[in-house]
Amino acid sequence: DVVAHxxxxxxxxxxxxxxxxxxxxxxxxxxxxxxxxxxxGAAAGLCLYPxxxxxxxxxxxxxxxxxxxxxxxxxxxxDCLMDPKDDLLDRVPLVTWxxxxxLNPLDVTDSDDMLWLETLIWxxxxxxxxxxxAASQIIAQDxxxxxxxxxxxxxxxxLNEVPSGTTPVVFHSAVLTYLSSRDRAAFIELxxxxxxxxxxxxxxxxxxxxxxxx
Numbered sequence: 001d002v003v004a005h006x007x008x009x010x011x012x013x014x015x016x017x018x019x020x021x022x023x024x025x026x027x028x029x030x031x032x033x034x035x036x037x038x039x040x041g042a043a044a045g046l047c048l049y050p051x052x053x054x055x056x057x058x059x060x061x062x063x064x065x066x067x068x069x070x071x072x073x074x075x076x077x078x079d080c081l082m083d084p085k086d087d088l089l090d091r092v093p094l095v096t097w098x099x100x101x102x103l104n105p106l107d108v109t110d111s112d113d114m115l116w117l118e119t120l121i122w123x124x125x126x127x128x129x130x131x132x133x134a135a136s137q138i139i140a141q142d143x144x145x146x147x148x149x150x151x152x153x154x155x156x157x158x159l160n161e162v163p164s165g166t167t168p169v170v171f172h173s174a175v176l177t178y179l180s181s182r183d184r185a186a187f188i189e190l191x192x193x194x195x196x197x198x199x200x201x202x203x204x205x206x207x208x209x210x211x212x213x214x
Contacts, residue, residue: 015043017135020050034096036166041175042100098144105146108136171200
């Protein structure tokens with residue numbers, strides 16, 4: 001019998017700029033701005049640029065309203081549903097510093113990395129591929145610092161680099177579910193040891209039950 005040994009060179013690592021539509025209200029609601037964003041599990045860092053995308057809100061009456069970055073319309077437009085009880089945002093958040101950490105950060109200026117991200121999009125989702133390409137062009141003009149390593153090890157030093165006069169914001173989307181319960185507990189303890197940090201968690205309710213119950 002012939003036994004084939006295959007070495008895996010990539011792990012599933014999606015990165016979706018569309019998640020900024022969920023993050024935007026939380027970021028815009030932070031009173032003290034400008035913001036310094038740190039994303040754990042950043043991949044290529046597409047979600048570190050919520051201030052560089054446009055947002056099209058479908059209003060309850062069937063019309064829509066578009067929110068643009070301060071410097072004008074973006075090449076990326078994210079469609080959002082508007083809850084009737086919520087107020088429409090009047091501007092994107094002010095972000096002056098951004099960084100991320102990932103076990104394997106991806107570079108939007110690297111053709112192989114971009115091809116890998118496109119490969120992870122469902123074949124019929126042409127709009128997501130177009131959005132990925134447009135977002136990569138935007139962030140390539142101002143690349144955030146993406147650090148390679150374990151989030152528990154790298155986050156403290158990134159927090160130390162946050163410029164004075166900014167509000168540090170640590171956020172993540174569908175990341176903590178991949179950590180062990182012990183590491184998740186350590187992450188919560190780490191965040192709570194920095195009361196100056198605003199923490200935004202975009203995870204399933206079962207991932208952080210001790211936080212969701214508070």
